[in-house]
Amino acid sequence: MLVATSKGKPMNYSNDINTEDVSNNQKWIVKNRVSDDVFTNRVNFLDYYYRVSLQTSQRLTMSNVLLGYRRMGKTEIFRRVVNKLFFEQNKKSPESVVPIYYTFSDQIKDDIQFATEYLETFLRFYLGFYLDEPKLIKKASGYNELRETAKKAMANVPSSETLNWILTTIENITDYPVPAKVAIELPRRVSDIDDTNIVVFLDEFQNANLPQFDFNVVGYYQEGADSPTCPHFLTGSAMSILLMEMVGKGALFGRFKFKKIEAMTSYHSSDLALKVAQKYKADINTNIAPVIAQRCGGNPYYITALIQHAAELQRCIHTEADVNDILAIDITSGFIWGELSDQLHKWITRINQSNITKWILYLASLEENGRDDDPSDDKEIDLTKIQKALKVKEHVDVDISKIRDIMIMLSRGDLLECRALSFFRIKDPVLSDFIKVWGKIEMDRMKFDQVKNDLRNQYYKFSKKSLDEYKGYLAEIHMSQILLASQKKILPGKWFHQEQSIEMPEFSFVNHRFRLSSGISKEIDLLGAAGPEAWVCQSKWVEKTKIGINVLKNLLEQSTEVKKNMNLLFMKQWIFAHDGLTKDAELFAKEKNIFWSDRIDLDALLKHLNLRPLYSFGAL
Numbered sequence: 001m002l003v004a005t006s007k008g009k010p011m012n013y014s015n016d017i018n019t020e021d022v023s024n025n026q027k028w029i030v031k032n033r034v035s036d037d038v039f040t041n042r043v044n045f046l047d048y049y050y051r052v053s054l055q056t057s058q059r060l061t062m063s064n065v066l067l068g069y070r071r072m073g074k075t076e077i078f079r080r081v082v083n084k085l086f087f088e089q090n091k092k093s094p095e096s097v098v099p100i101y102y103t104f105s106d107q108i109k110d111d112i113q114f115a116t117e118y119l120e121t122f123l124r125f126y127l128g129f130y131l132d133e134p135k136l137i138k139k140a141s142g143y144n145e146l147r148e149t150a151k152k153a154m155a156n157v158p159s160s161e162t163l164n165w166i167l168t169t170i171e172n173i174t175d176y177p178v179p180a181k182v183a184i185e186l187p188r189r190v191s192d193i194d195d196t197n198i199v200v201f202l203d204e205f206q207n208a209n210l211p212q213f214d215f216n217v218v219g220y221y222q223e224g225a226d227s228p229t230c231p232h233f234l235t236g237s238a239m240s241i242l243l244m245e246m247v248g249k250g251a252l253f254g255r256f257k258f259k260k261i262e263a264m265t266s267y268h269s270s271d272l273a274l275k276v277a278q279k280y281k282a283d284i285n286t287n288i289a290p291v292i293a294q295r296c297g298g299n300p301y302y303i304t305a306l307i308q309h310a311a312e313l314q315r316c317i318h319t320e321a322d323v324n325d326i327l328a329i330d331i332t333s334g335f336i337w338g339e340l341s342d343q344l345h346k347w348i349t350r351i352n353q354s355n356i357t358k359w360i361l362y363l364a365s366l367e368e369n370g371r372d373d374d375p376s377d378d379k380e381i382d383l384t385k386i387q388k389a390l391k392v393k394e395h396v397d398v399d400i401s402k403i404r405d406i407m408i409m410l411s412r413g414d415l416l417e418c419r420a421l422s423f424f425r426i427k428d429p430v431l432s433d434f435i436k437v438w439g440k441i442e443m444d445r446m447k448f449d450q451v452k453n454d455l456r457n458q459y460y461k462f463s464k465k466s467l468d469e470y471k472g473y474l475a476e477i478h479m480s481q482i483l484l485a486s487q488k489k490i491l492p493g494k495w496f497h498q499e500q501s502i503e504m505p506e507f508s509f510v511n512h513r514f515r516l517s518s519g520i521s522k523e524i525d526l527l528g529a530a531g532p533e534a535w536v537c538q539s540k541w542v543e544k545t546k547i548g549i550n551v552l553k554n555l556l557e558q559s560t561e562v563k564k565n566m567n568l569l570f571m572k573q574w575i576f577a578h579d580g581l582t583k584d585a586e587l588f589a590k591e592k593n594i595f596w597s598d599r600i601d602l603d604a605l606l607k608h609l610n611l612r613p614l615y616s617f618g619a620l
């Protein structure tokens, strides 16, 4: 239960902000945490993992690791794919693929405990699938019950001999010199021997190596990862450690394909904000949804946490000031505080160098950063400044090389970014602010209320735009989603007031509020870059007024600057004008080949691409 925290220490919220259904009717073997009415997008990932899992039967699938910053929805994707594989296949077919799902705990201390648990999980999923018995998996029954079920199921599995062998291996696991290796390799041996198909989904894979417990089973995956009959799909919550220390070097190097999950686009994260608001009956204004999305960096966890907290506190979110206030409260004392302090604590325990590490992380967070939405606007963290601050704060002399080593470890936990031995703050606006808040409380021993108030004050100074400007931004995120969703497709020209159809390129990036490194100072609403071609777009949600020629001239100017600055060959200019263009502007657009769409055109385009139409503000 959440309680409004106006004073005192931060509350200990549970990190789980699940939006799962209370009903038990859903088809699941591993429970998804997000209900269908809230689950947003990520279709490409669901389709991809489902498709490549099925292709195991053709021996076409390579092992794969899903990489992404914290709380982007990796676990949710794996769980949904596992459930789909269980419920949507003909289990009697020799082509069918058995899904196994295992989550590494961060408390594994012993090889035998791990091996036993791993093998029992495998047996539970294996039997559950062939017997078509979801309960066997859901109930997590003990070994004796599993054994009884297995003994009665000999006729229902591909080979009774193999099933007996699995049971014998589990029962004699302590006799093997390296039990963890035997356990990890067993699924692959089973599918090899019987020529069946198995896919193993492994979550929290960073815990396959726990230095603080001297536990490391990563190398044993070499055989499994190479198997065409039993590919392994991995994910976990510290992307850099997975990449740099686990699959990017050593025994597993070159054995995995990588797939990267990014923050949700502004369109999808706004959509999520509205869905969560509806589910929790939070009172939010539609045109503020993109502001929530932006302030949360497109991270679905932060978005959900913020809105759920607002609903609990019965606070409305009608203006940017409301967003700032709730965000400040949540970072300092809500779900986000609970979640991030837990993550930080776990990581620092893992590094095992407690106090200096905490100071370094906090001091690095105080360094000025560039804009979170602009990767070219990075500022390198100055290690000598940290060294001096350590002397003042902790009265210790720490070598630059030691500071660097600790910063490398922090970057492995995705708490800093490390590029060619230079360090930058991570591009996660919420995490950045959280670390500052946490440091002030934990390291500088500042009073909690004071810190919360400072953050509210800092957020209050954020640019305050009028609601009409937010409408423009709302249309802009629909425009960018149109660019993304129509890549490599042909769109009818009529919605752009063009006679010819429009061949859409494949974009390398589509950025909002784009600033050129030199030249014009004004931001470009939206820029889509596709090699030699670029789309320069502007959004004008102005009702009851038609857009005139000057706006188009400005767009052309921007386009010319972009062309020159980025050395491009082909430019497209596209403007959204809610109520259309004046007669003069229409003629100008035709003459200069400027694409334009009014509200009806934009809604038609959105519908054509199966996207949500623009909102109707009159109805709110």
Ligand SMILES: Nc1ncnc2c1ncn2[C@@H]1O[C@H](COP(=O)(O)OP(=O)(O)OP(=O)(O)O)[C@@H](O)[C@H]1O
Pocket: 017, 018, 019, 033, 034, 038, 039, 040, 041, 042, 068, 069, 070, 071, 072, 073, 074, 075, 076, 077, 236, 237, 238, 272, 300, 301, 302, 304
């Ligand atoms: N597609 C989605 N639609 C709606 N909400 C989502 C979606 N994906 C994730 N979430 C929200 O974000 C939370 C975190 O998701 P999840 O645990 O799957 O992330 P993760 O990437 O596995 O995190 P970690 O890095 O900590 O392991 C979910 O509990 C849910 O609230």
Ligand SMILES: [Mg+2]
Pocket: 074, 075, 076, 203, 204, 236, 237
């Ligand atoms: Mg996860």
